[in-house]
Amino acid sequence: GKTDRLITRFERARAAGTKVVALKPARDGRHAPDRIVSHSGREIPAVSVRSLVEVDDLGRANELVLIDELQFFEPELGATVASLRAAGVEILAVGLDRDFRREEFETTASLARAASRVVPLTGICSRCGNEAVLTQRLIDGVPAPLEAPRLLVGDAGLYEPRCERCWIEERGVEERGAVRAGP
Structure with a gap:
């Protein structure tokens, strides 16, 4: 699924020597705060972040930023990602586009507007x-x-x-x- 795709990108980046960081929202307490874990059991090291300032700081220190569960970030994530992209940082973010009510997540919509490409997964x-x-x-x-x-x-x-x-x-x-x- 979504997280497995993120994990595969992380592994490929590491193998290529790319400076990469994986981020997850601090509110995602399902697993250890320093891991992103997929439903299939695959996992990678991650940084649990509480603010978009942290996303920006960590992003500028890397060539590639991977973001899991993007819907749990503030809607301004789109502006942060646009700023990082303008600075030459590659971004891959995964998350849900709608909630359990079928209503659009503002953060996902904001990020989609800042993205160069959106790949819907089902x-x-x-x-x-x-x-x-x-x-x-x-x-x-x-x-x-x-x-x-x-x-x-x-x-x-x-x-x-x-x-x-x-x-x-x-x-x-x-x-x-x-x-x-x-x-």
Whole structure:
């Protein structure tokens, strides 16, 4: 998935002798603060950052910056990345474009505007096996209410990939976004 692609780029950069740093948001407490770990178990060393000033400082000290879970950074990440790119730093950032409500993450949109290239990746729907473009947040195996807090860091069991059809069916939500009344 997304993080595996980031890890592969890190390994190739290191093998080529490129000065590279991998960054993750400090709020991502799923694994050790000094590691980025993929769902497949691959991992690389990382720096856990709390501010965009840290992103900028670390970026300027390297040739390549890899950013995981970009949606958990401030929306101004796009401006920071644009500044680093103007200084000749290569950037690869991965993350979600929409939240469990299907609403766009401002940070991802901001970064997309600053990017030279955007490569959308999809997953596999955990219900039907089709291409997944959405994320379902679950509480005890049931979709979380759409009114629940937007950001909640979690791993397998809390979030699952969904195709749009399964997301809608599972939530009982019409395509236009209105919630259907129960029986």
